[in-house]
Amino acid sequence: MKKVRYGALPGAAAAACLLSAIATPVFAQSTPSASPFDPVINFGQTLKNNGVYLDLSYVEDVTGNVNGGKETGWMPIGNAAANAVFDLQTILGIPGASIHIGFSDRNGIPVGAIAGSPAGLLQGDQGPAKFRLSWFYWEQGFDNDRLDITAGRVNPTFDFAFSDISCSFVGVICAQPSSWYFNNGSTPYPSATNGGRVNFQVTPEVYVRAGIYQHAEQNGDFTNAGWNWAVNSPGAFYPVEIGYQTSARTVTYPAKYDVGFYYDSSSYTKADGTAGGRGAFWAQFQQAVWRPAPNSPQILSIFGGALIYNGNSPQWGQYYLGVYDQAPFYTRPRDTIGFIASLYTNNSDIHPNQKTQTMFELNYGFSVIPGITVKPYTQYVIAPTNANAPIGSKQPSNAWLIGVQFVIDLAQAFEWPQFIPH
Numbered sequence: 001m002k003k004v005r006y007g008a009l010p011g012a013a014a015a016a017c018l019l020s021a022i023a024t025p026v027f028a029q030s031t032p033s034a035s036p037f038d039p040v041i042n043f044g045q046t047l048k049n050n051g052v053y054l055d056l057s058y059v060e061d062v063t064g065n066v067n068g069g070k071e072t073g074w075m076p077i078g079n080a081a082a083n084a085v086f087d088l089q090t091i092l093g094i095p096g097a098s099i100h101i102g103f104s105d106r107n108g109i110p111v112g113a114i115a116g117s118p119a120g121l122l123q124g125d126q127g128p129a130k131f132r133l134s135w136f137y138w139e140q141g142f143d144n145d146r147l148d149i150t151a152g153r154v155n156p157t158f159d160f161a162f163s164d165i166s167c168s169f170v171g172v173i174c175a176q177p178s179s180w181y182f183n184n185g186s187t188p189y190p191s192a193t194n195g196g197r198v199n200f201q202v203t204p205e206v207y208v209r210a211g212i213y214q215h216a217e218q219n220g221d222f223t224n225a226g227w228n229w230a231v232n233s234p235g236a237f238y239p240v241e242i243g244y245q246t247s248a249r250t251v252t253y254p255a256k257y258d259v260g261f262y263y264d265s266s267s268y269t270k271a272d273g274t275a276g277g278r279g280a281f282w283a284q285f286q287q288a289v290w291r292p293a294p295n296s297p298q299i300l301s302i303f304g305g306a307l308i309y310n311g312n313s314p315q316w317g318q319y320y321l322g323v324y325d326q327a328p329f330y331t332r333p334r335d336t337i338g339f340i341a342s343l344y345t346n347n348s349d350i351h352p353n354q355k356t357q358t359m360f361e362l363n364y365g366f367s368v369i370p371g372i373t374v375k376p377y378t379q380y381v382i383a384p385t386n387a388n389a390p391i392g393s394k395q396p397s398n399a400w401l402i403g404v405q406f407v408i409d410l411a412q413a414f415e416w417p418q419f420i421p422h
Contacts, residue, residue, distance in 0.1 A: 037414065044416030051090030053419040055083045055411040061108075061170060063403030069115035069384055070396045077108025081134065081190070085419040096141035098419065100150075102134035104190035111403075116384035116396035133227055134190040145421045151196035153229070156211055157189035159197050160239040163256050163286050165303065165324050165338070170377050170405055172342045172361050177305060177320060179344055183280065183313035185215045185266040186237040194229065195237075206244050213237040215266040235266025248299060253288040264311075278311020286324075297334075298327040317345045334367035346385060354395055358382040363405075371413025375405040 035041075047054055057080070064074040081104045088097035137152030157175045167174040175189065187193040195213030202208060215235040243258030263279045284305030291299050304321040322340035327333045344357045363377035381399040411418065 040414050041416075044411070044414055048417040049090075051087035053085040053087070054416060055081075055409070055418070057081050057407070057409040057411070059408075060406045061403060062405075063111040063170070063379075063401055065111055065115040065399055065401050067400040068397040069381070069399035071114045073111075073114050075109055075111040075114065077106070077110060079104060079106045079190070081105075083134070087419065096145065096421070098139045098421070099137070100139060101136045102190075103132065104134045105131045106190065111401060115381060115399040115401060132190045133192055135192050137196065139421065141421050146201045148199045148201075148421060149196065152194075153192040154195050154197075154213070155187045155189055155192055156195075156197070156213055156237065156239055159199075159209060159211060160241050160260060160262070161258070161282050161284065161305075161307070163284065163303065165286065165301070168324060168336060168338050168363075168365065169322075169340055169361055170363065170375070170403065171379055172340050172359050173320065177282075177307055177318050177342070179307060179309075179315045179318040180280075183309045183315055184237065184262065184264040184278065185235065186213060186239075186262070186264065187215075194233075197239075205246055206242075208242050210240045211238070213239075215264070233266075235264065238263045238265070248288075252291055252294045254299070254301075255288065256286040257284070259283045278309070278313055280307055280309045280313075282307045296327075298330065300325050312347060312349065314347055314350045315344050316347055319343045319345075332367070334370065334373075336363075336365035338363050338365070354383050354385040356383060357385050369413065370415075371409045371411070373405075373407040375407065376403070377405065378402045 044054065058078070060076065060078045062074065062076045065072050081102060083100070083102035086099045086101075088094040088099060133153060135152070135154050137150050137154045139148065139150045141148045161176045161180060166176070172178055180186075181188055193214045195211060197209060197211030199207055199209045213236065214233040215237055239260060239262040241258055241260030243256065243260075245256040245258075246254045248254045259282065261279060261281045263277070265277055282305060284303070286301055286303040288299050288301045301324045302322070303324060305319075307318045309316055320340055320342035322338065324339075325337040328335060328337045339362045340360070342359045344359070346354055346356065348355060358381070360380045361377060363375050365373050365375045367373050379399075379401040381401070384396045384399050410416070
C-alpha cells in the first residue's frame with residue numbers, strides 16, 4: 001500500500017542513519033550486535049512495543065519511448081513516501097483504534113507525455129513535483145475487526161478495485177486499472193480528501209465495503225497536495241464493492257474476486273456542455289492456478305477484469321488479462337514475473353481519432369535483498385491516442401517503451417513490524 005518516489009533516495013538513506021543513531025543508545029547495554037544494522041532492526045521492534053509502526057520507501061522509474069509515439073525520449077520519475085501508524089490500543093488503551101498518517105514527494109513527467117497515451121498511465125507515479133499529505137485518518141475496528149471504519153483525510157485508492165498484485169506493474173494498473181483516473185473525480189493516491197469507508201466481513205473471506213469521499217477539483221492529475229481541508233465541494237464520490245479473498249498463508253491456491261460500482265456526483269465537461277453524475281461498474285479476479293506445495297513461495301496466478309463507464313466519460317471501458325508468477329525459479333523465492341494486456345475503448349466524442357487503444361507490459365522483479373528490487377520492463381502501445389490532435393489528424397504510431405524501476409522499502413529491508421488491525 002505504500003508507494004514512494006523522487007528525491008527520496010538520499011532522504012531514505014539519511015533516515016536510516018538517523019534511526020540507527022537513535023536506536024543505538026537503547027541497546028548500548030545489550031549483547032554486542034552480530035550485524036551493524038541490528039540497532040536499526042531492533043528499533044522497529046521497540047517502536048512496535050510502544051504502539052508505533054514506521055514505513056519509509058522510495059521508487060524510481062526510468063522509462064524511454066524508443067520507437068513510435070509522438071516523439072522518442074527518456075522520462076525519469078520518482079516518488080518518496082513516509083508512513084506511520086499509531087496503535088491507540090497500545091498507546092491509550094482504546095480497543096481497535098489506530099491513527100494513520102502518510103506523506104509523499106514526487107517529481108517527474110510521465111513518458112506518456114511523449115508516447116501519447118491519455119487512456120493509460122504508462123508510469124503510475126508521475127508528478128507534478130509536490131510534497132503531499134497522502135492520508136491522515138482514524139481507523140476503528142469493532143467485534144475483532146469484523147466491522148472496520150476509517151474516517152479523515154483519505155482516498156479510495158487501496159480500498160476499491162484493488163488487489164495485492166496491482167502495483168506489481170509500472171503502468172496499465174496501479175493501483176486501479178489506469179482508466180479509472182481519467183473517468184471520475186475521485187482523489188487518487190498520493191492526494192487526500194475528506195471521507196472514509198466501512199468494511200464488513202460477512203465471513204473471513206467475504207466482505208462488503210462502501211465509502212464516501214469529497215470530490216476534489218481534479219481529474220487524475222494528482223495536483224491536490226492534501227492540505228486544503230475545506231468541506232465545501234462540487235460533488236462526492238460513492239464506491240461500493242463486494243469481494244471474496246483468501247490468503248497464501250491459509251489456502252494452497254489463494255484467490256480474490258470482486259465486483260463493484262461507483263457514482264460520481266460532480267459536474268464534468270462533455271462535447272455539448274456541462275453535465276453532472278457519472279458512474280462505472282467493475283468486475284475483477286485473481287486466481288492461483290499452480291503451486292507445487294501448500295507452503296511453497298512459488299505461485300502462478302492469472303488475473304483480469306473489466307470496467308464499464310457511463311456519463312460520457314473519456315473511455316467507455318477497459319478490459320485486461322494477465323499472468324503473475326511469484327518465485328518463478330525455486331532458488332529466487334522473492335523474484336516475480338508479470339505480464340498484462342489491456343484494451344481501452346474510447347468515447348468517440350472525446351477521442352474522435354482513435355476508437356481503441358491496446359497496451360502490453362512485461363516485467364521481471366529481481367530481488368537484490370529483501371526490501372530492494374530492480375525491475376526491468378517493456379511496454380508496447382497499439383494506437384496511442386493524442387487527445388489534443390485536431391479531428392482527422394494523423395495519430396501517433398505504435399509506441400515501444402523500455403525502462404527499469406528501482407524500489408527501496410526500508411521497513412522490509414530492516415524487518416520492521418507492519419501494523420495489522422486487532
